[in-house]
Amino acid sequence: MIQQIDSLRVDTLVYELELFITEEDIKTIDTGIAFMFSEIDHVNLMIYINVEGESIKAMINQFQIGAKYWNKINRIAYVADKKHWQTIIAFDNLFTKFKEKYFDVDDMDNAWKWIAKN
Numbered sequence: 001m002i003q004q005i006d007s008l009r010v011d012t013l014v015y016e017l018e019l020f021i022t023e024e025d026i027k028t029i030d031t032g033i034a035f036m037f038s039e040i041d042h043v044n045l046m047i048y049i050n051v052e053g054e055s056i057k058a059m060i061n062q063f064q065i066g067a068k069y070w071n072k073i074n075r076i077a078y079v080a081d082k083k084h085w086q087t088i089i090a091f092d093n094l095f096t097k098f099k100e101k102y103f104d105v106d107d108m109d110n111a112w113k114w115i116a117k118n
Contacts, residue, residue: 002028005048011036011074012044012115033073042074044115048105049080073098077111080104 002025005014013032017025029045036043075098090102103111 001025004028004032007046008112009044009115011040011042012046014046014048016048016050018050037072042072044074045076046111046115047076047078049078049082075115075117076100077115078102079108079111 001018003016003018005016007014013029013036015029015032033043033045078100080102081104101111101114103114
């Protein structure tokens with residue numbers, strides 16, 4: 001399940017993902033990114049992750065979105081309370097042009113500061 005949250009920055013989309021990431025959740029993010037590009041040239045994402053897993057189709061869709069917006073996404077901050085995401089995100093960051101970083105839930109201030117480093 002996905003929920004869009006109000007952002008502190010006009011160039012940043014904020015989403016909360018819960019339970020299980022589906023391809024519909026990824027399509028929602030894709031739609032949000034496409035809409036942002038009608039207003040600005042680059043976008044950041046902050047994603048709160050509170051999930052147990054994701055479907056294979058959702059994982060494939062995430063890679064497709066990354067390729068689609070390769071030069072348009074600036075940074076993605078992932079916020080979670082499960083440390084295994086830190087390793088997954090660090091590995092994923094090796095294969096993207098945009099920057100991705102993990103932050104603990106109690107480190108939100110630093111997540112927003114990192115996002116601001118355009």
